Amino acid sequence: MRIKEKLYKWIFTILAFASLVFLTGIVIVLFKEALPIFKKVKFLEFVMGRFWYPTYQPPEFGILPLILASFWVSFGAMLVCVPLGVGSALYLNELAGYRQKAVLKPLVEILASIPSIVYGFFGMVVLSPFLQKVFHLPTGLCAFTASLTLGIMATPTVCSIAEDALSYVPRSFREASFAVGANRWQTLTRVVIPAAGSGISTAIILGMSRAIGETMTVLMVAGGAAVIPKSFFEPLRPMTSAIAAEMGEAPMGGDHFHALFAIALVLFLITFIFNIIAELISRRFRLKLGFSG
Secondary structure (H helix, E strand, O other): OHHHHHHHHHHHHHHHHHHHHHHHHHHHHHHHHHHHHHHOOOHHHHHHOOOEEOOOOOOEEOOHHHHHHHHHHHHHHHHHHHHHHHHHHHHHHHHOOHHHHHHHHHHHHHHHOOOHHHHHHHHHHHHHHHHHHHHOOOOOOOHHHHHHHHHHHHHHHHHHHHHHHHHOOOHHHHHHHHHOOOOHHHHHHHHHHHHOHHHHHHHHHHHHHHHHHOOHHHHHHOEOOOOOOOOOOOOEOOHHHHHHHHOOOOOOOOHHHHHHHHHHHHHHHHHHHHHHHHHHHHHHHHHHOOOOO
């Protein structure tokens, strides 16, 4: 019995360290392939540059339009998925009956597992022509279409994680609130949501991380124009779609190749910052509720 326990311990230890090794390897490769471009262009010029023309002579490596496009699309996606996702989670956990929850919860999980290319195909074939016709746009492949598609895609993730967080709120919290005369709305907004704030905020951050890191969907529906966006109805090119669209054309070891890795490095740093913010928010809510850890 002790031999089995030691074997399991070693297996799980190796798996845990293997994930750390893989993550470290990815970070090392990103820095190794991205840093050479900064010998040709300064980091601030790279990040704040307004023009992305990597194949021109001389080339221009300014990724500000790509960064703004990523945030533009992610912000629009959040406007869609946060109200829908959190609202759906509240309905499932607080209002839906047992039979409704037994049907709706698995459906949400299924929606969360649909590949992103399916959402992209839906946005390109169905949503884009519809929005182009309704708003009389020159093209339906624009920031609004990308935001709406990403918002629909991220909603099941936000809903599922937020609903799990709400389900962990002890029933005694609700009973104590009702006992002092609070109605259901007051209990929901002043007791349940603050108590589940850590999980809800994590769900929102993860939904935003998925939106800003999504590749195939924005590649199909964002329009692909590497310009600084001025409205939701203009085509744009987020960082992920620029990497996916151009990596196959960039000569290996060239400036364009290293610039694309530098974009990936910036994207990694942005996502890393989002994860730190999610952890800080989570700790803040835990401290407010009197939990440690």
